[in-house]
Amino acid sequence: xxNIHDNPIFDNLILNTDSYKTSxxxxxxxxxxxxxxxIEARKNARFGHVxxxxxxxFIKQYLLQPITIEHIDEAEAILQAHGVPFNRAGWxxxxxxxxxxxxxxxxxxxxxxxxPTGTALVQVQNTDPCLYxxxxxxxxALLRAVWYPSTVATISWKAKQIIxxxxxxSSEQVETQLPFKLHDFGxxxxxxxxxxxLGGMAHLVNFLGTDTIASLLAARxxxxxxxxxxxxxxxxxxTMTAWGREHEVDAYANMLEQFAQAGKLxxxxxxxxxxxxxxxxxxxxxxxxxxxxxxxxxxxxxxxxDPKTVVLEVLExxxxxxGGHVNRKGYKVLHDSVRxxxxxxxxLDSIGVILEHVCQHGFSTxxxxxxxxxxxxxxVNRDTLNFAMKTSAIRxxxxxxxxxxxxxxxxSKHSRRGRLAVIQKEGTWQTxxxxxLGDADNQLKxxxxxxxxxRETDFDEIRRRSEQVSSSVLS
Numbered sequence: 001x002x003n004i005h006d007n008p009i010f011d012n013l014i015l016n017t018d019s020y021k022t023s024x025x026x027x028x029x030x031x032x033x034x035x036x037x038x039i040e041a042r043k044n045a046r047f048g049h050v051x052x053x054x055x056x057x058f059i060k061q062y063l064l065q066p067i068t069i070e071h072i073d074e075a076e077a078i079l080q081a082h083g084v085p086f087n088r089a090g091w092x093x094x095x096x097x098x099x100x101x102x103x104x105x106x107x108x109x110x111x112x113x114x115x116p117t118g119t120a121l122v123q124v125q126n127t128d129p130c131l132y133x134x135x136x137x138x139x140x141a142l143l144r145a146v147w148y149p150s151t152v153a154t155i156s157w158k159a160k161q162i163i164x165x166x167x168x169x170s171s172e173q174v175e176t177q178l179p180f181k182l183h184d185f186g187x188x189x190x191x192x193x194x195x196x197x198l199g200g201m202a203h204l205v206n207f208l209g210t211d212t213i214a215s216l217l218a219a220r221x222x223x224x225x226x227x228x229x230x231x232x233x234x235x236x237x238x239t240m241t242a243w244g245r246e247h248e249v250d251a252y253a254n255m256l257e258q259f260a261q262a263g264k265l266x267x268x269x270x271x272x273x274x275x276x277x278x279x280x281x282x283x284x285x286x287x288x289x290x291x292x293x294x295x296x297x298x299x300x301x302x303x304x305x306d307p308k309t310v311v312l313e314v315l316e317x318x319x320x321x322x323g324g325h326v327n328r329k330g331y332k333v334l335h336d337s338v339r340x341x342x343x344x345x346x347x348l349d350s351i352g353v354i355l356e357h358v359c360q361h362g363f364s365t366x367x368x369x370x371x372x373x374x375x376x377x378x379x380v381n382r383d384t385l386n387f388a389m390k391t392s393a394i395r396x397x398x399x400x401x402x403x404x405x406x407x408x409x410x411x412s413k414h415s416r417r418g419r420l421a422v423i424q425k426e427g428t429w430q431t432x433x434x435x436x437l438g439d440a441d442n443q444l445k446x447x448x449x450x451x452x453x454x455r456e457t458d459f460d461e462i463r464r465r466s467e468q469v470s471s472s473v474l475s
Contacts, residue, residue: 043118108122164178185373199376205463210230224459298338421434
């Protein structure tokens with residue numbers, strides 16, 4: 001009998017699917033042999049490109065673990081009671097002939113690639129003709145494993161380009177400043193620990209700042225990153241308000257005493273009562289000398305009000321009290337002892353609005369960093385980038401046939417036909433029929449076959465690849 005204490009609840013890949021998938025093995029044409037399916041982010045109005053990421057994590061977590069007889073027995077019991085068919089004979093072939101590993105071949109673009117939406121990212125087919133139903137069966141798990149981290153990575157990358165633009169406009173230190181300009185605050189706002197790990201890891205493809213510890217574990221386990229992200233000591237409202245309003249300055253002084261060391265950073269939320277009073281009177285007068293003499297950088301965090309208005313007002317008050325200098329591009333840079341981080345109301349739209357406002361009033365982008373929470377890791381869905389996995393070809397009696405959908409009522413849902421290849425031609429990515437490949441190099445490379453990871457990539461390589469983007473993409 002299945003014992004809940006013996007097995008993790010979600011370790012059975014047979015059950016990592018939608019209910020209706022279990023009946024599909026009975027629905028394909030007679031004498032079907034091979035099904036070929038692909039994943040893409042379909043063209044959409046807001047995002048012209050997608051940063052592909054996350055497949056290797058899925059392969060390592062799920063496809064390198066064999067199906068067992070216990071998995072088959074559990075799936076049969078649950079699915080029969082659930083009211084849907086169960087293909088026990090098919091899963092027993094996988095168990096007996098392939099030692100429980102899925103007889104699939106997966107080809108994919110290199111992770112970290114930034115390609116136009118509408119480009120095939122992944123292609124999968126079965127390697128055993130008896131198991132033609134298998135590629136579509138794993139759609140639920142495989143598509144989810146690709147769309148979520150790829151979407152988060154794309155949003156993070158888009159934010160990076162916005163921040164880069166304003167740094168190039170107003171700062172002399174673009175490359176040293178950029179990696180820490182967007183910090184992941186999203187762990188508590190995600191739906192699960194796995195979401196925090198995968199989404200947080202996707203963000204770290206683009207930036208080095210995170211408070212999502214789960215992302216560090218995922219990057220280490222799945223992509224060999226010893227330490228993918230960094231953080232600093234920081235206050236929350238409870239540790240500041242615990243001192244009481246009359247001792248607010250003592251709470252800030254304690255932060256200096258505990259953490260303010262030369263060359264270090266410490267972030268202090270300062271809007272518990274009155275952000276402007278805290279900046280001008282407490283930080284700017286009572287604690288000013290301690291801040292400067294510590295040699296540390298105190299990062300003031302406003303956390304309420306209209307971000308566009310509040311950020312600029314805080315910058316102006318800090319500049320009035322701590323001073324700074326005007327850089328060679330003509331923008332004001334705060335004294336090294338103070339900076340600002342905005343973590344409330346941050347999304348792709350507000351980042352640009354805040355930075356435009358700041359720069360219009362003469363302040364350099366290097367004065368401010370951002371923290372992004374649910375807007376980064378949770379306010380996304382499969383439709384954010386119009387992700388889909390579709391069957392495009394079927395082999396019957398050794399002959400390939402195109403498979404496609406073409407709904408009259410929605411041209412955006414038309415799917416591709418045939419076996420696919422992706423090529424780079426004159427600096428652009430193109431998805432073409434495999435039959436037209438010729439001597440060109442197919443960028444869809446084999447990464448998994450019959451239980452084996454064929455091509456492993458590390459986190460540094462993914463980061464480097466994501467930086468190798470043409471100027472046309474950045475514009």
